[in-house]
Every structure is written in C-alpha cells, then in structure tokens.
Amino acid sequence: MRVLHISDLHVSKVRREKGDTLRDVWRGPAHALHDQRFDFVIISGDLSQRATSDEYTELIDLLTKDIEQLVRCEPRESPKPRIVLVPGNHDVDWLASVYRPLSLTDLEPEEIAEKLKDARDKPETSRVRVQTSSVGHISLYDVDPALYPTRFAKVQKFFDDYYAGTLIGSHRPFNLLDPTGQQAWSAHVFPSQRVAFLGFSSCHENDKYWHGSRILSSAITQAKDHVDRIVASVGKGFNFLRVAVWHHGLESHRCRPDRLLFEDLGALLNSEIRVGFHGHVHLSAHAVHRFIADDFALVSTGSLGASSDELPENGNQFSIVELQWNRALVSVYERDARENQYEHRRDRYLYFERSHNLDPSRPIRSCARRVVREMVLFGYTGLSRISVSLEDLYLVEPVALAHLTDRLRCRPDQIALVGNERVKLSFPGVDETRPECDGQRFEFAGQGSKERYAGVSWSYRFTNALALTAAELALLEDRRTTHPHLPDGYEVWSHIVQFDYDHLDLRFRYEPPTGTTVEYIARGADGPDVQPIVEQRGPDGTWQRVPPEEARCEITRESNQFTLRCASPVMGRRYGAMFRLDQIGTSLDAEVADAVSTLVDVFRNDRQCGTVLRTQARDFSRDLIGQALNLRVATDWSNEAVVVGTLWDQSSRLLHPCFGDFPPSTWCRSFRGGQGIAGHAYRFGRPAAWHREIRGEWDLIKLPSTSGRDYRWILCLPLLARPGGPAVGVVGFASVEESAPISRELSGLARRIARMSPTETGADSWDKQLTVLWVFSCAAFWTSVHKAGAALPRHVLEIAARSLSAFDLADILITDST
Numbered sequence: 001m002r003v004l005h006i007s008d009l010h011v012s013k014v015r016r017e018k019g020d021t022l023r024d025v026w027r028g029p030a031h032a033l034h035d036q037r038f039d040f041v042i043i044s045g046d047l048s049q050r051a052t053s054d055e056y057t058e059l060i061d062l063l064t065k066d067i068e069q070l071v072r073c074e075p076r077e078s079p080k081p082r083i084v085l086v087p088g089n090h091d092v093d094w095l096a097s098v099y100r101p102l103s104l105t106d107l108e109p110e111e112i113a114e115k116l117k118d119a120r121d122k123p124e125t126s127r128v129r130v131q132t133s134s135v136g137h138i139s140l141y142d143v144d145p146a147l148y149p150t151r152f153a154k155v156q157k158f159f160d161d162y163y164a165g166t167l168i169g170s171h172r173p174f175n176l177l178d179p180t181g182q183q184a185w186s187a188h189v190f191p192s193q194r195v196a197f198l199g200f201s202s203c204h205e206n207d208k209y210w211h212g213s214r215i216l217s218s219a220i221t222q223a224k225d226h227v228d229r230i231v232a233s234v235g236k237g238f239n240f241l242r243v244a245v246w247h248h249g250l251e252s253h254r255c256r257p258d259r260l261l262f263e264d265l266g267a268l269l270n271s272e273i274r275v276g277f278h279g280h281v282h283l284s285a286h287a288v289h290r291f292i293a294d295d296f297a298l299v300s301t302g303s304l305g306a307s308s309d310e311l312p313e314n315g316n317q318f319s320i321v322e323l324q325w326n327r328a329l330v331s332v333y334e335r336d337a338r339e340n341q342y343e344h345r346r347d348r349y350l351y352f353e354r355s356h357n358l359d360p361s362r363p364i365r366s367c368a369r370r371v372v373r374e375m376v377l378f379g380y381t382g383l384s385r386i387s388v389s390l391e392d393l394y395l396v397e398p399v400a401l402a403h404l405t406d407r408l409r410c411r412p413d414q415i416a417l418v419g420n421e422r423v424k425l426s427f428p429g430v431d432e433t434r435p436e437c438d439g440q441r442f443e444f445a446g447q448g449s450k451e452r453y454a455g456v457s458w459s460y461r462f463t464n465a466l467a468l469t470a471a472e473l474a475l476l477e478d479r480r481t482t483h484p485h486l487p488d489g490y491e492v493w494s495h496i497v498q499f500d501y502d503h504l505d506l507r508f509r510y511e512p513p514t515g516t517t518v519e520y521i522a523r524g525a526d527g528p529d530v531q532p533i534v535e536q537r538g539p540d541g542t543w544q545r546v547p548p549e550e551a552r553c554e555i556t557r558e559s560n561q562f563t564l565r566c567a568s569p570v571m572g573r574r575y576g577a578m579f580r581l582d583q584i585g586t587s588l589d590a591e592v593a594d595a596v597s598t599l600v601d602v603f604r605n606d607r608q609c610g611t612v613l614r615t616q617a618r619d620f621s622r623d624l625i626g627q628a629l630n631l632r633v634a635t636d637w638s639n640e641a642v643v644v645g646t647l648w649d650q651s652s653r654l655l656h657p658c659f660g661d662f663p664p665s666t667w668c669r670s671f672r673g674g675q676g677i678a679g680h681a682y683r684f685g686r687p688a689a690w691h692r693e694i695r696g697e698w699d700l701i702k703l704p705s706t707s708g709r710d711y712r713w714i715l716c717l718p719l720l721a722r723p724g725g726p727a728v729g730v731v732g733f734a735s736v737e738e739s740a741p742i743s744r745e746l747s748g749l750a751r752r753i754a755r756m757s758p759t760e761t762g763a764d765s766w767d768k769q770l771t772v773l774w775v776f777s778c779a780a781f782w783t784s785v786h787k788a789g790a791a792l793p794r795h796v797l798e799i800a801a802r803s804l805s806a807f808d809l810a811d812i813l814i815t816d817s818t
Helices: 013-017 022-033 053-065 109-121 148-163 217-234 262-270 470-474 547-552 590-605 607-628 676-684 697-701 741-755 768-786 794-806
Strands: 002-006 040-044 083-086 099-102 128-132 138-143 185-190 195-200 241-245 273-278 285-290 295-300 317-323 327-336 341-351 367-378 383-394 399-403 409-412 415-418 421-424 441-444 452-463 490-496 500-511 530-537 543-545 554-558 561-567 574-580 641-649 654-660 688-691 713-720 727-735
Touching: 022 053, 022 327, 022 341, 040 195, 040 273, 053 148, 083 185, 083 195, 109 128, 109 138, 185 217, 195 217, 217 262, 262 273, 262 295, 285 341, 295 327, 295 341, 327 367, 383 399, 383 697, 399 452, 409 697, 441 452, 452 697, 490 500, 490 530, 500 574, 530 547, 530 554, 530 561, 547 561, 561 574, 590 607, 590 641, 590 654, 590 727, 590 794, 607 641, 607 654, 607 768, 641 676, 641 741, 654 676, 654 727, 676 688, 676 697, 676 713, 676 727, 688 697, 688 741, 713 741, 713 768, 727 741, 727 768, 741 768, 768 794
Parallel strands: 002 040, 040 083, 195 241, 241 273, 273 295, 367 500
Antiparallel strands: 002 317, 099 138, 128 138, 185 195, 285 295, 317 327, 327 341, 367 383, 383 452, 399 441, 409 452, 415 421, 415 452, 490 574, 500 561, 530 543, 530 574, 554 561, 641 654, 641 727, 688 713, 713 727
C-alpha cells in the first residue's frame, strides 16, 4: 500500500509575515507529486501553529480541495477515512483556562517545597505546574482535572467538522475531551486491505507549562481491543498490519522533555503494532528498533510548513512510503531552498521481520518498486508474447522473470535491457541454437556484485496459454485443474508473486487476425467482463480465493485489453484476471465426438478389429496420398518417411496415435490440443508444418524429439468430419531424409508452409496440390472406417458414411476450395 506522510503543517509567524498561506506552502509538494495517488495519507501532528479556529478552517480547505484528490478509493467511498490526522503539541491551546493559580503566600514553606519536588520529579502525573519568569520569579498553578481536556477543544472541533460522521463502522474518531484520556485515540481500519491505522495523542500531559510527551497506555489497550474485535468478526487466521500514528519522536533538544520513551514503544508493540509514524523533530529519520522478541519500524518525516529558522540543517520535507506486511520503503522528498523545488533525495528500506543476523536497513530479499507483465495474445496462432519489466530493482538474490509449466512450449529472449544497456542472459538448459524449451524457471542473477538496477526489461514467447474461443476451453488443458474457482465460459491469466515488490501491473492485449475486428472479451454491463482473482495455497495445498485481496485490485478495461493493478502484492499469492470469452467457436458435435472416442478405443485396444483398422487406414492413406501427389508407387514409406494418424479423445483431451507405420505402443506420443505441429493443426483445423531449414514461428510450435533422432520435416493435416468442419484428428507425415520421391514431394509442401508465418495460413493460402492431399487424407481415413462394416458399432459407421459422402472426390477435385 502506498502512503503519503506529511507532518508539522504549522505555517509559522515568519512565513505568515511573508504572506505565505497553507495553500502557498502546499504548491511545492503538489508540483513534485504531479498526478500520483495514494492509498492513505498520514499527517502526524502540529496541524496548526497556534490552535486557532482560523488555522483549522484553512486546513479543512486544503484537505478538501487538495489532499483528498491524492487519495485512491472506491467510486462511492469517502476519502476522509483514508486520511489519518493526529494532534501535535502546537494543537494544544495554551490560552485555555485549565489552571488555578496558587498563592505562595497562602502556602507553608514545606508545602511549596513538596509541590515543587512533585512537579519536578513526577511531572507526568503531578497536578502542579511551575512557571519561572525571566528574572527567576516562580509561579505555581494547580491543574483543574475537569477543565484540563478543554485545551483540545479547538482541535477536537476541527476533527468533528472535517470527518463529519465518516469515521463509522470499523473506523473510530478521536475523543480528546474525555477527562480520563482513555478515548484519546482514533481508528482507520480497512479489512479489505488488512491494515489498521491507529491514531494516538502523544500530548496527554502537554500544556503551556509542561511540554512533555506521553501516550496513555489505557488508550493503547482500548485501540487494540477495537482492532481485535474486528479481526474476530472477519474470521480466524485473518489479521491486520497494525500501524500507529502520533506526533512526538524519541529524541529532542537537550534538557527538553518533549519526547517519548522506549517504554511507550513497548506498549505499542505489545498491542501488535509493528510500524509507527511520527513528526515533531522536523527531520526525516527511519529505523527498526529491536526488542526482545519483535521489531518495531519507526518512520518520521520533516516539517512541511515550518520556516527555515525553525528547521535543522535540512529543508522542508515530506515522504512517500511503500508499506508492506514485512517491510517499508521510505522515499524522502526535500525542498531545495535556493530553487524552492522539492526533489527526491534518498530512499531507506526498513524490514521488520524478526532476525538479529540481518541489517534492518537493508532488504533481506530482492525487491522492486514495480513489476509490469504485459501479455499480447495473437488470434491466428494462439501464441503469446509476454514482456516483463522490473523497475527500481534491489537485487539480493536472483529473481524469477518467469516460471512456466512443462506443458507450455516457450522461447526466452537471450537479450535483456538492463538500464540502457543490452545484456545477454544465459539460462541453464537452453541451447542458443535451439532456444525453444518446455516450461522452465527463468531468473535474473544480476551483473557481478551490483545491487541496484533502475530497470530490467525482458520478454519471452510461449504457446497454448489461453483459449481463443469458448469451444477451446474444452480443447486445451482443463482450467479447473489449475484454477478450481474459474466460472464456466471464463479464461484466466494469472501470475504468482515470487519476490517482493510494491506494485504489480498485469496488462493484456488481444491481437485479432489481420483484417478482422474480433471481440475477444465478452462485454458486461460496465464494459469488458473482466474480474480480479487472487488466491493463496490452503493447508491442503489447493488454491483458495482471498476476497479482501481481490477488493484491493484495480482493473481498467477497454475492448480486447485490460490492466490489473495491485499495490503491495503478497509473496506466494496468485494474482490474476478472469474474463468471459466472447466468441463461442466451433466444437465437435457430441455425436461425432462420441463416435471418434469409440474409434480411439477400438484402434488402440481391440486386438482383432483394431489391427484390421490400423492396417486399412495405413494402406488407404499410402495409396491415396500417392495418387494425390501423382506418384505411381508409394512403397518407400518404411525406408525414410512415416505416416501417423492421431484421433481426438474428448475425455482425456488428447490426440492419441491410432494408425500408421508402427504400432501405437512404440512410435508416437499423445498430443494435447495445440501442442506441437499435430496439436496446432488439430486446434486450428488447418495444415501445419515444420522444416529444419526454415526458422520461424514453427520452431516454437514444434515439440522436441524424444527419441534422440529428429525429423528433417513434419507435415500435419487435420482430419475433418466434413469440409470446413471441426477436426476429429490429424494425419501427420515426417521423414529423416528426403531422397525418395514421396519424401521430396511432402518435404516441398512442408517447406512452403513453414515459410509462411502462422498468421498467413488462411484458407486462401493453400495451393491445389496441398488441397488435394488434404482431401484425400480425410477420404482415406473415413473409407478405412466405413469398410470395417459390422465390426464397429452402428453409430460409428453412420458417422463414417456421412463423412465419406461429404468428401465426394468427384465433386471436390474440380475446385480449389478446401
């Protein structure tokens, strides 16, 4: 979460004499911030200079017109609860009548001595105040307990006027007028973001005559109980990052009592508060304090409104804090007095994880300010390109650029842009000459001992990550195995956070086929139907949704594209966007799908009928393919070329080998939809090919050989149930050589297809020779099935007869149409 921290707004007398108003003072920070937005704004005290009504009116004007515009919130959510305001010592009204003067002449010497000793030794609890004049005259005052809280009357009215009933529900406003002081705390609790900001008054015993600092422990206890009740109502195991805000620091000028003690920090820490923000010292300071069993991160920022004579050696300041569950990155902005401009001066990391062996000012893990992952999905091929950008990277250990499953064929770029320099990356197991690989973890290990990188950019491509139509959801890997909460008809793109960063951007763009205007994402009532999904591993290892984290995600939508943003993503969680597909697509009829699944079982498992079918399908394919290529004989298949037939089984979502030149148990692997040249031909229902001599997109699509001996070329044609209809399988041809006539002819066809970009392989791209080959292959398959006769179930034979009739060679061969 992103926090703007400002403090000590008081515009001093010196600045007012120059004509400066609070709005004038704000112009410098406003210019430096530009159009930045924040989840929360903290103003840690000294909201005024003299606690006057006019000053608070001026502050309300600044808050409503300027500060609130910086707050990022939901459309109908008020920004006020996201602005945390606490009182400082300048908000104590010194003119309030809260004392009763004591006449020294009415007191015995012993009483005077006792009261002076009490005021000196126990000022936090004493009711006596001492004033010493410039000439050494001593005056005593007795504090009136009933009137003492009224010194906060004006700042309390400011709180009431500004928040005006918006601190309700899980929030709670200050009650500084409570005589006991126990109600001097506020709460800004956001269950959806798992964070609770607790405001405290560090001026419980601060007045005109005693300038000490103290946070009442009973107020801390009540604030803790308030958050505990909210945690209990949300559910077991759901806790918040608890952040305290007050005014005074731990240090002050010599002999001045306006500072807190470590005892106060201990009381806050015992209430499970891990981070504290304060002001007062007019100087930015950041540290992690080590206690016996816990860490406490303390963040202060300099004064925004004090004049130069009230500041230490540095100028006016404000800070931006990237706050996460275990760390904070504090960026300090400081005014250059000569140019009156605010500049980003320095950063400071604070880790408040428990470890005595690590420097708390240095990251314990690699971290970045922002990670951007942008996917482009290409409609013709199903291929995707992802660009990864790491901004302001602090490298402690290698960071993951990508982690793909072994079911995704990928090609990583070997060049990354590091800053303005092109750097060659090496990934274990990736051959430079054949950079395609099956899923892998890709890491950036840095350059030598260098730790800070302004930016790292890298990209990679991969296959079959997303369905293009709703029909393809039943074709590709079942999304429910990896995303069990995905609704029907939805696709998902997700990313597991594998190291620390402050912001995550997931960008997606669909590139439709050239010359088309396909709507990829279905439209809902408010535009493209895109929703965030955030998951974490449960105790049983399954992914479980995290609705509060989803509520923190922001999505911007346009036609065929969207961007999901999340501040402070949690390491180990999976962040993504699920979207409904607009295109229904063409799928196998249930009747045809059932018949083909039956054929798969017969081909592979029926010894008698399956053997006959395999032999017929192979022989018919050889003979008709030889005819299609105008070859008189086709007897050289077993020497160097093979024909392989695969059929789709809907239950397993695989293309299974069913007929060809070798028994199914020994010669071929099964293919997923879209996987390899065969899977690509099946998925898109059009020819696909790869040739060793032609480098291009097909190299990424092709699967590596598992036998150690790779083919020289591969040509795959989809087996159709009817011309132009969905595929039921694939017939593939391959060869290790191309010396025989059949090999040379098929190699020539494969070479022509491989020269095309996959985006060019439309229906009008095929020459007549390939069209005839394709038709003959489909006819050969259905002829072999039809001739099996009574050996096959009746519904299978009916489908075969219908399909064979659809491929009437006498009609089809007189046209170039597919």
